[in-house]
Structures are given as structure tokens and as C-alpha cells.
Amino acid sequence: MQEMQENLKSAIKQAVLNAELAKEEEIPAIVLEQPKDKAHGDYATNIAMQLARVAKKAPRQIADAIIEKLDHTKASIKQVEIAGPGFINFFMDNSYLTNLIPTIIEQGESYGSSNAGKSEKVQVEFVSANPTGDLHLGHARGASVGDSLCNILQKAGYDVSREYYINDAGNQINNLALSVEARYNQALGKDFPMPEDGYHGADIIKIGEDLKAQYGESLLEKAPTEQHVFFREYGLKYELAKLAKDLEQFRVTFDHWFSETSLYEEDKVVPAIEVLREKGYIYEQDGATWFRSTDFGDDKDRVLIKQDGSYTYLSPDIAYHKNKLDRGFEKLINIWGADHHGYIPRMRAAIQALGYDADTLEVEIIQMVNLFENGEKVKMSKRTGKAVTLRELMEEVGIDAMRYFFVMRSADSHLDFDMDLAKSQSNENPVYYVQYAHARICTMLKQAEEKQIDFTSYDQSLAQSEKAEELLKKLGEFSQTIEDAAINRTPHRIPQYLFDLASSLHSFYNAEKVIKEDALEETKAKLALMQAVKITIHNGLKLIGVNAPESM
């Protein structure tokens, strides 16, 4: 596919030179696009319009000259036309498409892979929810997008590491300990108020009950500080185990869980600040230590060490990002909720102050998820713990539908999650449409197996049709789609591609019968095509963490 495009491009370039329309250095990069309307050919280029100024001729005249000098044989061109204001449309000799099927079948699970990423070492940090409660809708979206993006980057040849940053050092963990203490006492039947900023989730109530079952009232005999440490450690361990379990069930795993506390234990925070101080980006004012982030375009300077001597959140974060870079990652991708977008400039400033290019850090912002139930927006409140959790959604909606739903939209669009629609499992949910295409193929292949039709060798020319050609073209776009999704960090391209592919398959299925006992050779060719589609759908769904069922 790509080799052919390159051939075509070089042929066009040569034609421009031969026609003496422009000097080599004046020729812009030749862009081939695939027209939406197939009446406009398989590929089109706008080079004639782009050259209009340089060549001082009308675009259509230029196009004429190019075509005259074009070497048709070199790039398997069947026909060339000039259209509209000066587009050159190429109709290709589509025999190249037939090579696609054996290629896909041979590559199997690895079909779609490329080395576009050139093994660049990329770290993706995502979810990173505080271990103080259950994961909710927003985290579910972040997990879906993050994991899918990682899969896509890997498929496109990047060296990817997935990381979860555990905020286990700040005030919120104290509040967790206090909340656990309250719930434990309440479980023992005592009238014990929740702390002001306590966590009201059902999970903490469960911790209280577990502690009662395990220890009875014995924990009350410990000294207050000892108690606090105990509740803290117990709560943290419990919450982390739950996070990992929920995420794993959601088919999201991490290579590394990074503890904020470890930054202090291994003395990483002070040295990171010292690096900035040595470079002159640190100053003291009003009894606090400041980072001059305005040197790098931030709105205002930021406090690193407060008057009371404690760190702001930014300090360990700078140390953490320095640590990431020290580990040799060439690109850091952070996936954050929209409520953190204001934090980007100071973080990028820190990256630059550490001596790296600002673009080393990329922050992908995921817009909010609104939950709708019974046609009304459901207000979610952390304070009362009345948020719909990832776990509840997995049970009610199903993992496949969630994974697909959360990644099918552009991440910078607000997402309305309609509980009733998701629960109803109606045909409005496109994941079934794609899965159904896969299941249909499996049924056909199973029948072929029962009839003992062996299609290891076949003659592809026997299965040519308009619908078959559409399918083939779609199959051929898979690798390019993955590359685009990887480079632009747009995982939603994958479900959209899969939907299109499934659509082509369903259309083909309705137009043509595959298994025909009286036309065995034709059947074999079609079965091979089906096998290729099956592999591609399977590989695509795998990228977004959705199962490809054999039957539905």
C-alpha cells in the first residue's frame, strides 16, 4: 500500500521536473488523498493548484503537462483524469489489493503493526486517581482512553510504558485515615462524626466493617498516633488493591505504580528543587520558596515551599517528572481530567526549567463525563459519596460497551453517558454492530470447516465485486489509521474505523452469499476475504480493549 503511494508520488514529482514546471526545490511535498467520492479515483493530488504560482500557469494547464510526462507503468496507474479546478485523479490498477488478503492472513495478530514510532520511549501516565475512594465515570473514561492510546502507540512501533502515580503522601491520605477511623468507630456502634473533609464512599464504610470483623474493639487500645498510622496504612493498602482489581477487570493494567511517598523516602524532592535553584529559577519571598515559572510563559510564579515549611503539590510533581526523564523516557504523555488543565503551563515550565524541550511533556486533556439517567443529568457528589462507580457500571453496562463508548468520541468533547441507553443494550450501541460483524464471519468460517472447505489456496480474481473491493480498500487502510491515531493521539479513530469496516462487511454479507456449494473456488476466495476481515476486526477491537465474540 504505502510502497505504491511512494511510487506514485515519485512518479508525479518526476513528471513535474520533466515538464519543466518547477525546479526541484520549488516543488512542495506531494500530497495524495483518497477522495471520498470514488468517481474521483483511488487517489488525487492537488499539486497542480499548488504549483500555479510557481509555474505561472493555470492549474488545469499544469495538470495537463504533468499527465503528459507521467510514467504510467512505474506506479501501476490504470487511468488518469483532470477534474474540478485542477485535481489530478488516479485510478489504480487494483491488482495490488489482492496481495492484501494473504498478507493479512499470514500476519494474523500482528496485522496493522508498523514501526512508525521508531521505538521512541514513551511513558503514558493515566488514571492516577487518589486512593481515597472508588473510581468513577471520569476515571473510567481516562482509563479507556489511556489504555487504548497505549495499545495504539505500541502497535505503531512506540516503546510504551504505562504508569499510575499514587498520591499517597498529602493531606488526602490523612483524611482517609480519619475517615477510616470514623467508619470503624461507627461500625462498633459508637456515635463518631466523619471529619470535615472526609471521604463518604461506601468503600470506606466497608473498611470500617472489615476492621470490626477482624479486630473487634482491640484497635481502640492503641495509642492515638499508632491508631492513626494503622488506619492510614490499612486504608491505603485496601484502596490500592481495590483500584488495581477494578482496573484489571476493566482490562487496564500498568507497568509501574509509582508512589509519591517514595519520592520523599528516596530523597528526590529536595534535589529536584536544587536543580532549579542552581539554574536560577528559584527565589524566596514572604517566607516561601517560589519557582519563577513566568520565565516560561506561566501566568504567575508558583510556590514550592510554603511559609510553614511544607511542600505544595507542585514540588513532588516536579521531582516526579524529573524522575521520569531520568529514567530515559523521550516523551511523557499525561492524561488528565479537564479540571487540571490550568496546571499544564506550570508543569511545562518545570520541564523546561529542568533543561528539556517543552514538548517533551504532552498533556492530553479528557473532558468531563455527564451522567444521564431517566433523561436527567445526575449530579455527582464526592462529599456524599453518591457517584456512580466504575464497578457498578461494569456490572450494569458491561465492559465491552463501556470501553467502546468511552473511546469512540474525541477526548476533548464533553461526553454524555446515558445510563438507560447503555443498559438497554440496544442496537444504538455501536459496539454490538462491530461485534456482530465478527460473529457473523465466525459463523461462516465454522460452516466452511464443517463442510471441510479448505481455503489455504484460492484464486482471488473469482471473488471480485464492488462490495468486495470496498472491503479490501478498507482493510488496507488499517495500518495507516493506527499510525494516524498514534501520531495525533486520537484513539477514537479506531472505533470509527471499525464501524466503517463492519458496515462494509454487513453490506457485503447482504449482497453476496459466501458459501456456495456449487461454486467451490469462488467460495474459497470469499472465505479468505472473510478471514482477513475477521483478523482485522479482532485486532482493532483488541486495541480498544473490547472482546471479539465468536457468536452473539
Added chain:
RNA sequence: GUCCCAGUAGCUCAGCUGGAUAGAGCAACAGACUUCUAAUCUGUAGGUCGGGCGUUCGAAUCGCUCCUGGGACGCCA
């Protein structure tokens, strides 16, 4: 007040490193099951791409500006 995201068909959204007649799904309407799964397919209808100005041979796409909706602006994390 400053910053970020969004505004495209009745609804939910693609398309945005500029290209040809702006695309899907749902909803509406008309059809297709004696068939390898109808969770499907085929067709019809539906749009001043929020408004204006500008750049360009060409703008949904780029720039400026205004309007509307959502979010963020702590020596919290």
C-alpha cells in the same frame, strides 16, 4: 477579568496539519427474512457548519472579533 474545551441534520457526534457535491448513527418515511445470525441491509427526506470580518485560486478547517454552553483559575491535592 484571564485561560482551556465545545457550538456541524430533530438528537448524539465524525470531519479541523485548507481542497471537489459537508458525512455516520439514532429518530422519521418506504422497502428486503423459504437465505452463511434481520443486533443486518437497500432507498428517501433532513444542514445559512453559532454570527461577522479577514487571509487564500479555494475556508466547517487558518487569523481576528463577538455570542452561547461547560470547565479551570489556592502558600488545596
